[in-house]
Amino acid sequence: MSESVSLPALGESVTEGTVTRWLKNVGDRVEVDEPLLEVSTDKVDTEIPSPVAGIIEAILVQEDETVEVGTPLVTIGDGSGAAAPAAEAPEPVAAPEPVAAPVAAPEPVTAPVAAPEPVAAPVTSPEPVAAPIAAPAPAPVAAAPAPAPVAAAAPAVAAPATRGSHAGTSGYVTPIVRKLANEAGVDLSTISGTGVGGRIRKEDIVQAASAVGAVAAAPVVEVSPLRGTTQPMSRLRKVVAERAVISMQSSAQLTTVVEVDVTRVAMLRDRVKGAFAEKTGNKLSFLPFFALAAAEALRAIPIVNATIDGDTIVYPASENISIAVDTERGLLTPVVRNAGELDLAGFAAQIADLAARTRDNKLKPDELSGGTFTLTNTGSRGALFDTPVVFLPQSAILGTGIVYKKPLVVTNDGLDSIAIRSSVYLALSYDHRIIDGADAARFLTTMKARLEAGAFEGNLGI
Numbered sequence: 001m002s003e004s005v006s007l008p009a010l011g012e013s014v015t016e017g018t019v020t021r022w023l024k025n026v027g028d029r030v031e032v033d034e035p036l037l038e039v040s041t042d043k044v045d046t047e048i049p050s051p052v053a054g055i056i057e058a059i060l061v062q063e064d065e066t067v068e069v070g071t072p073l074v075t076i077g078d079g080s081g082a083a084a085p086a087a088e089a090p091e092p093v094a095a096p097e098p099v100a101a102p103v104a105a106p107e108p109v110t111a112p113v114a115a116p117e118p119v120a121a122p123v124t125s126p127e128p129v130a131a132p133i134a135a136p137a138p139a140p141v142a143a144a145p146a147p148a149p150v151a152a153a154a155p156a157v158a159a160p161a162t163r164g165s166h167a168g169t170s171g172y173v174t175p176i177v178r179k180l181a182n183e184a185g186v187d188l189s190t191i192s193g194t195g196v197g198g199r200i201r202k203e204d205i206v207q208a209a210s211a212v213g214a215v216a217a218a219p220v221v222e223v224s225p226l227r228g229t230t231q232p233m234s235r236l237r238k239v240v241a242e243r244a245v246i247s248m249q250s251s252a253q254l255t256t257v258v259e260v261d262v263t264r265v266a267m268l269r270d271r272v273k274g275a276f277a278e279k280t281g282n283k284l285s286f287l288p289f290f291a292l293a294a295a296e297a298l299r300a301i302p303i304v305n306a307t308i309d310g311d312t313i314v315y316p317a318s319e320n321i322s323i324a325v326d327t328e329r330g331l332l333t334p335v336v337r338n339a340g341e342l343d344l345a346g347f348a349a350q351i352a353d354l355a356a357r358t359r360d361n362k363l364k365p366d367e368l369s370g371g372t373f374t375l376t377n378t379g380s381r382g383a384l385f386d387t388p389v390v391f392l393p394q395s396a397i398l399g400t401g402i403v404y405k406k407p408l409v410v411t412n413d414g415l416d417s418i419a420i421r422s423s424v425y426l427a428l429s430y431d432h433r434i435i436d437g438a439d440a441a442r443f444l445t446t447m448k449a450r451l452e453a454g455a456f457e458g459n460l461g462i
Helices: 083-088 090-094 097-104 107-114 117-124 127-134 148-164 175-184 202-212 235-250 263-280 287-300 344-359 437-453
Strands: 003-006 016-022 035-040 045-049 054-059 066-068 072-077 253-261 307-309 312-314 321-323 325-327 330-332 373-376 396-400 404-412 415-431
Touching: 035 072, 175 202, 235 330, 253 437, 263 344, 263 415, 263 437, 287 321, 287 344, 287 373, 287 396, 287 437, 321 344, 325 344, 415 437
Parallel strands: 321 373, 373 396
Antiparallel strands: 003 072, 016 035, 016 066, 035 045, 054 072, 253 415, 307 312, 325 330, 396 415, 404 415
16 A cells, blocks of 8 residues: 655745655655655755655655645555556656657648648548558648647647746746855856756756856845835744843843954864764754853853842752744744753754754743753854843843954964964853853853863763
8 A cells, every 4th residue: 555745844834845855766665754855945955754664656746846735745655556657757768759850840830830621630530641641732741640740749849948947037946046046146047957847956056156166256135025014023023022121121231252262172173073973963063162161151150140039149050051043933042951961962962952943843831941041152143243132030141153263362382473263252241230240251261261271072972
């Protein structure tokens, strides 16, 4: 018994997706939750897992095809039906042969226009085929018996339309291809697509960009469809707005910034990130290093982790770090609990899991509450630093900027020199009602010393 797998809903407001790559072929065995194919939408690029185990019997949607949510993509069964698609597959390969007939003899195309009667005769009465052969006038019609001229003419008409459909703006272009083209400075209207039906693929953009060579193109900024419109606030945006105003009006906030040389961290990360990903299944970014250093600093300077209850300062017994996640719905802050007990592998796993489930709207309500300190990675969007807002009841939030290379003064054996180093800005916003500037400086310099030493080999967790 066979079962079809359809394109699932891949997020709010997502109505269609483009098949970018099949990971399985007809006849292959697939297990439950094993990836079947890759799909691109205007929101996300993702793999579609198989909901059932079995043999791939038929692939119903080809690469570069765009279909709506709910469209059957593939048929999976016990393998009994896999032979049928394989037997039918060669037919499209042989089909192009009749295309040559209309090209070699264009006269039959105009003949039906001038004299439509001979066209009708072969269709209604196939027996008189021999008669036109003897007569000179209808000879072109007799060159292809009965329905053959009709079938042969179809590819000739369709071919120009197919060739014209590869123009960059005449067909659907996936968001990821459009984004890649914009970043590479490639004009889509000049690209001939090599995908199905002339669709432009990533490979076409890469090839076009390489042909441009070193010629720099001005970045193309797409105009948002929201320009000139009015939109009601979402419920989440209203809540964030209200909390931000209340926090700013009810607390005394200011920000302290330090610059940190993270060259040793960058070198360690480059050295171990391959083995780390292989053993843990997670990428090793800079964020786990910052989170670990922050957790250690919170344990040493607990006032930054404290809260105000009336006239009382409450020092929590654990460090529960909220991680700011940018989603299409707005800013959310899921919580990494007992952060002071985690190593780099633990932070990487929890941050990746919480971020993914936050964007997929799969968090439980209690996973968004109970944070005692917040970490926001504004550098993920290229910012050097910002002055983040502290949301009550927390008393502090740390913003981490982008890690970038710059010339810095380096002292070795008492001698100063200038070297290219990896640098980052750490910005701590805090509630001055209980946290003094000296406390903030101690917290940041504790983190700075830990990160600049770069001695995290014992904290990898692999």
